[in-house]
Amino acid sequence: MSKTIIAIIGCGTIANNAHIPAYLANPDAEIKYFCDIRKDRAEKAVDQYGCGAAIEDYRLILDDLDVDAVSICTPNNCHASIAIDCLRAGKHVLCEKPAARTYEEALEMQKVQHATGKILNIGVVNRFNTGVNIIKKMIEDGELGELYHVYVSFRAHRSIPGLGGDFTTKAVAGGGALIDWGVHFLDLVMYCAGDPDPTTVSGQTYSKLGKDIENYTYLNMWAGPPDSTGTYDVDDYVTALIRTAGPSITVNGAWAQNIGVEEMYIDFLGDKAGIRLQYGAEFTIYSAKHGALLDSTPKFTQTNHFQNEIDGFLACIKSGEKLPSHIDTVILTSKIIQAIYRSSEQGEEVSFIKQGVM
CATH class of the missing domain: 3.30.360.10 (Dihydrodipicolinate Reductase; domain 2)
Incomplete structure (x- = not known):
């Protein structure tokens, strides 16, 4: 079975402490891009983990048909816009918590998820504890x-x-x-x-x-x-x-x-x-x-629980299963x-x- 191709958007603390190590520990995942507006952080990730390419603009990922899914690990003000763009580009999305800055932004993310049919999970990791x-x-x-x-x-x-x-x-x-x-x-x-x-x-x-x-x-x-x-x-x-x-x-x-x-x-x-x-x-x-x-x-x-979360995300991409961290459930918290x-x-x-x- 082919590997799920991943892009990491935002290469800060939560990406390095949780998302990246969990993807690397899963044999079904392959990280193709490390993206950060501070390119030095993306380049550091490439050097540290020995894989992927460093880029500054996440929109380069949107046109890459090889990329199946993204982890969004950016500041909160970018969650909604990046998630929506990725969903519309046919990518599955795991977005760090909170879903967005406001309930209205989260509703728009949910609306686009419904329209595209792609997975949108939120990083409420305690549901995997x-x-x-x-x-x-x-x-x-x-x-x-x-x-x-x-x-x-x-x-x-x-x-x-x-x-x-x-x-x-x-x-x-x-x-x-x-x-x-x-x-x-x-x-x-x-x-x-x-x-x-x-x-x-x-x-x-x-x-x-x-x-x-x-x-x-x-x-x-x-x-x-x-x-x-x-x-x-x-x-x-x-x-x-x-x-x-x-x-x-x-x-x-x-x-x-x-x-x-x-x-x-x-x-x-x-x-x-x-x-x-x-x-x-x-x-x-x-x-x-x-x-x-x-x-x-x-x-x-x-x-x-971070490994459980990433493993679950990768599995549901292939199975279509709706996880407890799906936007339809988590939106109540927002x-x-x-x-x-x-x-x-x-x-x-x-x-x-x-x-x-x-």
Whole structure:
């Protein structure tokens, strides 16, 4: 069977840490292009991985009939336009999270996917995580009873990424802590809960600790160092209440806060049992039986979820299978995130019931 020919668009951290190694580890994939507007990064990838050609303009990929699929690992403001161009050129697409800066952009991507029939998956990698899928199966099998509420915490002391750069510029990223970290946590919850339709959303976002870029105090910084002449117009804290056709969901998230304790976990609350998932790690089950309170921490082999994601993408190109990361499913997360931002801006609850768009 012939190999699936891949182009990597955007050769930054997520491409090098996740996408490229996973493609190289799959015998059914061959990387033909490394593309980046900074050609030195594309050339570095060619040298490092010993394959492919370095290019600056992704549009060269569109006319290459050999290319079957692309991974889009660019800043958020490029996701929609590049994905749409690639779909229309007959390429299958795996686009990093979030799907786009706004729900409207994500809807346009979905519309083009439907029109072309090509695959459009979003990089919500937790849907390929071993522990997350065990929790999902437990919920589906009724081991928690009725799942009535989920509490989400993604709070860090000082973790604003790339202060002053793309991460903290709304025109590029679409938002801050909510769209960067929150998309992973919310999508994980939606997946485990069966992707229930949201009914109402009330939220508030804050932009406080990163505004004074020169005096922001931190220990280390992803995508740093800070650019003191740059922009900071995104949220560094968010709180929200989401009602759905399934459980209600509460969210508290912070890139930065004046509490020096990191809290990265999700609580799934059922009337028979509950689960606390330490994000990216193990989980503990809490229940009661025979007059005793019980807790247990399952042991299992954790596989590489990025490898699972890439392997699944390559397999569905050949099989046509619709994966859990397909745009038709993941778009609900974009809808919720947009509603949180809108609720915060307008100072009122957003109701999808009243809008008739459930």
